[in-house]
Amino acid sequence: MPLSHTISERLRQLDEGTLDVMALLAATDEFATAGQPNAAITLFHAWISKYPDHPLLFAVLFNFGAACSANGNLAQAQAAFRLAIERNPDFMPPYINLGNVLEQIGEKTAAVQQWNAAVERLSKVTRETIDFKLMALKQMGRVLAAGDFDDLAEQALQQSLALDLGQRDILQHWFNLRQRQCRWPLLAPLSAEAQRRVLEEISPLSLASFQDDPLWQLANAAASTKADVGRPAFCLPDRVLPDDPVRRLRVGYLSADLCEHAIGYLTAEIYGLHDRSKVEIFAYYNGRDSGDRILQRIKGSVDHWCDIRDSADGVVAQTIANDGIDILVDLSGHTKDARTALLGCNPAPVIVNWLGYPGSMGSPFHHYLIADSFIVPVEAELYYSEKVLRLPCYQPTDRQRLVAEARPSRAAAGLPEQAMVFCCFNEPRKITEATWLRWMQILRMVEGSVLWLLIPAASSQDHLRALATQQEVAPDRLVFAKRQNNPDHLARYPLADLILDSFPYGAHTTASDALWMGVPVLTMVGSSFASRVCGSLLQAAGLPELICDSVQDYLDRAIEIGRDPARRAALRQRLEAEREGCLLFDTPLLVRALEDLYRQMWDDYCRGERPQPDLSNLALYQEIGVDLAGAPPPADYHGEYRRRLAGRQSYNFVSPDPRVWPGRR
Numbered sequence: 001m002p003l004s005h006t007i008s009e010r011l012r013q014l015d016e017g018t019l020d021v022m023a024l025l026a027a028t029d030e031f032a033t034a035g036q037p038n039a040a041i042t043l044f045h046a047w048i049s050k051y052p053d054h055p056l057l058f059a060v061l062f063n064f065g066a067a068c069s070a071n072g073n074l075a076q077a078q079a080a081f082r083l084a085i086e087r088n089p090d091f092m093p094p095y096i097n098l099g100n101v102l103e104q105i106g107e108k109t110a111a112v113q114q115w116n117a118a119v120e121r122l123s124k125v126t127r128e129t130i131d132f133k134l135m136a137l138k139q140m141g142r143v144l145a146a147g148d149f150d151d152l153a154e155q156a157l158q159q160s161l162a163l164d165l166g167q168r169d170i171l172q173h174w175f176n177l178r179q180r181q182c183r184w185p186l187l188a189p190l191s192a193e194a195q196r197r198v199l200e201e202i203s204p205l206s207l208a209s210f211q212d213d214p215l216w217q218l219a220n221a222a223a224s225t226k227a228d229v230g231r232p233a234f235c236l237p238d239r240v241l242p243d244d245p246v247r248r249l250r251v252g253y254l255s256a257d258l259c260e261h262a263i264g265y266l267t268a269e270i271y272g273l274h275d276r277s278k279v280e281i282f283a284y285y286n287g288r289d290s291g292d293r294i295l296q297r298i299k300g301s302v303d304h305w306c307d308i309r310d311s312a313d314g315v316v317a318q319t320i321a322n323d324g325i326d327i328l329v330d331l332s333g334h335t336k337d338a339r340t341a342l343l344g345c346n347p348a349p350v351i352v353n354w355l356g357y358p359g360s361m362g363s364p365f366h367h368y369l370i371a372d373s374f375i376v377p378v379e380a381e382l383y384y385s386e387k388v389l390r391l392p393c394y395q396p397t398d399r400q401r402l403v404a405e406a407r408p409s410r411a412a413a414g415l416p417e418q419a420m421v422f423c424c425f426n427e428p429r430k431i432t433e434a435t436w437l438r439w440m441q442i443l444r445m446v447e448g449s450v451l452w453l454l455i456p457a458a459s460s461q462d463h464l465r466a467l468a469t470q471q472e473v474a475p476d477r478l479v480f481a482k483r484q485n486n487p488d489h490l491a492r493y494p495l496a497d498l499i500l501d502s503f504p505y506g507a508h509t510t511a512s513d514a515l516w517m518g519v520p521v522l523t524m525v526g527s528s529f530a531s532r533v534c535g536s537l538l539q540a541a542g543l544p545e546l547i548c549d550s551v552q553d554y555l556d557r558a559i560e561i562g563r564d565p566a567r568r569a570a571l572r573q574r575l576e577a578e579r580e581g582c583l584l585f586d587t588p589l590l591v592r593a594l595e596d597l598y599r600q601m602w603d604d605y606c607r608g609e610r611p612q613p614d615l616s617n618l619a620l621y622q623e624i625g626v627d628l629a630g631a632p633p634p635a636d637y638h639g640e641y642r643r644r645l646a647g648r649q650s651y652n653f654v655s656p657d658p659r660v661w662p663g664r665r
Contacts, residue, residue, distance in 0.1 A: 003030060007039040014046055021056045025063060037071040058088035065097060074101050092118050092132035099139055108143050115140045119159075134160050138170060145173070150181045151459040158189060165197055168227065172203040179209055179429035181460045182436065182467070185630075186210070199626045204334035208359060209430050212504035212526035212633055214383035215641055216625025219618040222362030222385065224334055229363070232344035234314060236321050239349050245606040249598055250324050251279045252348065253302075254339060255331035255356065256287035259295040260486065262509040263331055263356060268294055269398040272301035273591040279598065282323060284308050284316065286339055293402075308339070317345035326350065326605075327598050330366065333357020350601045350610065353386055355395070358508065358530040360384040362618065367611045368601055370394065370594075374536040375529055383528075387611035389597045393540040395533065397512050397585050404491040413452075413495055414479050420449035420562045423496035423519070425481065425489075425510045428455050430502040436464075438555060439500060440471035445555075446562035452479045452496055493517035497568050498561050506534040515541050515584065520571040522558055524548040527633070540584035542574065620648050 005013075010027050013019040019027070024047050031040035044064040051057065065080030081098035084091065095118035102111035115136040122129040122136075137160040144153035157174040160167065175198050178186045187195040202210065204221050211217075253271075257263035274281050282304040287295075289309070299305045304323070308316045316339065320328060328348035332338035333356040343351055343365050353361045354370040361369075362385050369376075369386035372394040381388050410417050422442065424431070443449055455461050465475035484492070490513055499514045501507050501523035507514070511521050511534045523534040525547060535547040548554040561567050579585060604610055624644045634640040 003034055003036075007031070007036075007042060010043050011046055014043070014050060019047065021054070021060060024060065028063065028067060032067060032070070037067060040067050041071060041073075058084045058091050058094075061087065062091070062094045062097070065094065065101075069097065069101055074105055077101050078105075090121065092122065092129070092136075095121075096132065096135055096139065099136070103139075103143055108147055112140050112143055130163055134164060134167070137163075138167075141170075141173060141177075145177060145180075148457040149459075150177050150457040153177055154181065154183075161190075161194065165194055168201045171198050171201045172206065174198070175202060176206050176429060179206060180427075181457065182428055182431050182433075182464060184433040184436075187630075196626065199629050200622070204357065204359065206429070208528065208530040209432065209502075209505040211625075211629060212528050212531050213625055213628065214359075214380070214528040215621050216628070217528055218360050218362055218383055218385065219621035219625055220362070221334060221360050222615050222618045223622055225340060225361060225363040229341045229344045232313075232341065234345060236317060236346045238346065239321075241606055241608075245602065248277065249279050249326045249602055250282065251598055252282040252284055252320060252323070252325040252328045253331055254284045254286075254328055254343075256285070256337035256339075257331065257335075257356070258283060258285050258298045259287050259290050260292045261287075261294075264294040264298065265398060265401065265486065266355065266396050266509055266512070267331070267398070268297055268301075269400055269587050270396050270591050270594070271298055273588055275592075275595060276303070278595050280304075282306065282325060284320065286337060313339065313342035314345060317342045317347035320347035326602055327352060329354055330361070331356040333361055334359075349605050352601070358505075358533060359528065360386060362613075362615065364613050364615060366613065368597075370597065371529070372536055374539055375532045380527065385613035385615055389600065391590055391593045391597070392586075393583050393590065394536055395508065395512060395584075396587055396590050397516065399585060399587055401490065401516070402487040403517070404487040406491065408488075408492050408495065410495050413481065413492055415452060415495055416448075416450060418448075420446055421452055421479075421495060421497045422446075422449055422500050422558070422562065423452040423493075423498070423514075424500050424502060424507075425452075425454045425514075426502050426505075426507050428453075428457075428460060430505045432503065435502045436467065437471070438551065440468060440473050441555060442500070442558045442562065443468075443473050443477055444471070445559045449562055450477045450479050451500075452481060454481045454483070456483060489513075490517055493519050498522060498558070500558060501534050504528055504531040506531055508533045508537075511537045512584065515543075515575060516579070518572050518575045518579070520546060520561075520568070520575065522546050522548065522554065522561070524551065524554040527637070537584055540582060542578050542582050543571065546571075617645075620645060623648070 010019065028040035028043055044067060048060060048064065061080045061084035065077045065084065068077035068080060078098060078101050081094040081101065084094040095114055099111040099114040102114060118136040119133055122133040137156045141153045141157040144156060154174060154177045157170050160170050161174060175186065187198060190198065202220065204224050207217055207220050255263055271281055281302045283298065283302040284306050286308045306319065325348040327350045329352045330343060331354065333353055335356055346365065351366050352368045352370060353366045360383065366386050369384050369388050370391060371388055372390045372392065375394055376388050415421055439451055443451060455464065461480050465478055468475050468478055493514055494517055496519050499519055499521040501521060503524050504526050506523050507521060514521050515537060520543060521534060521538060523538060523546065525532050525535040538544060538546050548557060624641060
C-alpha cells in the first residue's frame, strides 16, 4: 500500500503545526509498516525537538524508544525510555521496555532492577496496573531463572500467581523452578486451590519428573496439545496416493535443537548415514542461529536445510507440503520452542514422534511413536495415542563425538582421590524427594563415598547441603560440578565410579554419555516412557544386571557396587571391551532400522491404513491423575483407574473406555 504522505510532507505538516500527537503516531506507524523505519525515527526526532515541553512528551518518547529498539538502535532506545520515565514516573510501559533493552545488551541485573522499580510503583489496584505488574514479574522471573537465580525467580513468579492464578505459563514455570531447586514438597507454598490448578496445568516434561503415571501423562499430553495448538487456522488436504509407492522417500526432521543440544549431540551422525537411494533428507530448523559446530555438521550432512525460525506456522506447513515430504519426524514434542501448531496444519502425510519428548504427544496428528521393545512393551501400548513402532534400541549415539584430550584429575574437579564417587549429571528437576532419600541412604551405607551432582544455582546447592545434614550426611560429601562445554564435560565422566539414576525421569543422553565414557549406570525402571529409557540403554550396552525393578533392589546393588572396587573395575572393563560392538553404539544398524520403519509407515499410508490416534475420554484420565497426584502408584494401578472411571461415567455420560481393559489393541 503506498504511503499517504512522504517524510518531507510530514515534516512540512510539523512545521505548520498541524501534526498533533495522534497524527504523529499514525504517521510513524505508517512509515514503519511500509518498511521505512528511518523515516519514522526522523519524524520522531523532529517532533520531540519542536515540542520539548508537550504534556504528552512521555508517551511520544516511549513510542520513539520502541521504534529505535525495533530498528536495532538500542542506545537511543535506552535514552528515550529513560527520558519517558523521567517525564512521567507513573507511566509503566517504558519500565518494561527499558528492562528488555538492558537485557539485550547484557545488563541483566539492571534489567531486573528496572522491572522491580515498576513493581514497586504499582501500588494502586487497577486492571491496568495489575497487567503491568504481571508483565514485570514475568520478565523478572524469566531473566532471573536464565541466570540461575532460581530462588529469586520463584519469588517473582509466586507474586504473579498471587495476583492472577489463571496464568498457565507462569504456573508451569513456577512448578519447574520448584523442581529445579529440589524444594520439596513442591506445592507446599500454595493454597489447596492453587495446588490443584498447578497440577491441572502441569507441563508434560514436569509431569514426567513428578509422577510415574503413564495414563495421566497421556491425558496431560493431550490437554497440553489442545491448549498449545487449539484448532489450527487451516489444514492442508491429505496428499493423493502416489503412483509409485516404492520410490525414494522424502523424510523431514523438524526441530529447534539441531545444534549443541542433547538432540543435536544424539542425532549428529544419523543424517549422513541415511541411504540416499532410499531416502532424501530435509531438515527444518527453528532454533537459535548459533552457528555452532554441531549445527554446521548437521547442516552439511542433510540434502536440504530450511531455516524456519521467522516463518509463520501456515507458511512452514505449506513449504513442507511443497517440498513433497512423505514422513515428517517431530524431534521436539512437548519441549521448549516446539512448533506443534504447524503439525496441526497437516504438512505431511505421516507425522512421527521420536526422541525429543519421552512419551506420547496425545495429539490427533502424530501418527507414530518410535520406541523399542524395552521402553514400550506390547502390553504398554495403551499408554500412547500413536501407533508404536520399534527400533532395536530407541536412542542413537554419535560415535564421532569430540572428547577433550586433557582428562582432568579428581583434585581439579574437587573430588577426593580415594573415595567412592557416586554421580548424577541429570538435570536437577529430575531429582525427586524419594530419589534424594535413597541417595542419602546409599551414602550412609558406603563409608567415605561422595555424590557428584550438576546443580548450577548456588542457592540450590546450599539447600541440598542442608537437606544432606538433615539425613545425617556431612554436607561436604556433596560435590557440585560446574557447567562445561561438551568435550570437557565428557572428559570428566571417568572420574565417577557409578552413575546413580533418578526416578521416575531417568538419564537419557547423560546415560549414553556415561556409558560411552566407560562409566556404569544404575537405574530403576517404572511404567512410563521416561522411566524406562535408561534401562533400554543398559540392556543395549550389555549390562542388564544394572536395571532394577524395585527400590530395595536399587539400594542393595548401589551399596554392593559402592563397597566392591573389583566389581566396579569389572563393569568398566566390560563397557570398554564391548563399546565398539554393542547394540547401543551401532548407529549404522539404527539408521537402517529407522529407514525400514519409514518404509513401513509409508506402506501403511499407501494402503489407506494410516493410524488414527485414539483420544477418547482423556479428560477423565486427567481428572483421575490429578486426584492421585503425589501418592505412590497403587498396587493395582489399572484397577484403581477402573474404579475411578466407573464413578465418573454416570455423570459424564461416557462409554466405558477400553484403555484400561485388556485387549484394546
